[in-house]
Amino acid sequence: AQSVAQPEDQVNVAEGNPLTVKCTYSVSGNPYLFWYVQYPNRGLQFLLKYITGDNLVKGSYGFEAEFNKSQTSFHLKKPSALVSDSALYFCAVGGLTGGGNKLTFGTGTQLKVEL
């Protein structure tokens, strides 16, 4: 079985400061890892993914994430936060299992960027 943990329900950061949203995972075999952002009453917007290759993944809107196999983590980062980054962020893990390419989502982290 695969699982994802997002230990923080909410992260507060001042605009211009760096932000980190944490994610750890558990999966058999090689993981496929994703970050999505959700604004109120909207679907999920894709930010970035790790399938294979470089451990540091760069994505949309200046976000990046580092795949750390030894720590089974895939933390989302941004060097300088914007107020418009305030949203709900989901980490997800997937893989090509016998049941198809299912994704398992974390519980989400609400990011609040303040002036």
Next chain:
Amino acid sequence: GAVVSQHPSWVICKSGTSVKIECRSLDFQATTMFWYRQFPKQSLMLMATSNEGSKATYEQGVEKDKFLINHASLTLSTLTVTSAHPEDSSFYICSAALAGGPEQFFGPGTRLTVL
């Protein structure tokens, strides 16, 4: 590319009626489509996985007779909530995946309110 649409974006219905939600992949053929349900301020919970031309695979605890899924073509899947009740009120999100790939492309979601 990889755009997924959902219709309607929101629907209000009376208790006991049935509601159909459509999920379309607009610019690609989706071998597999997924249906999720999201309660306020909670994560996405996978309801079922559907493959074109075959019966959907439902997650444990999801009533297949209540949530009817049809995946008649490679670009269209439908979710019908039969005899809807207020507890079925939720945000329903679909996603679509390409053959052989782990990535899912998400629709904008449908807000269902049952009075």
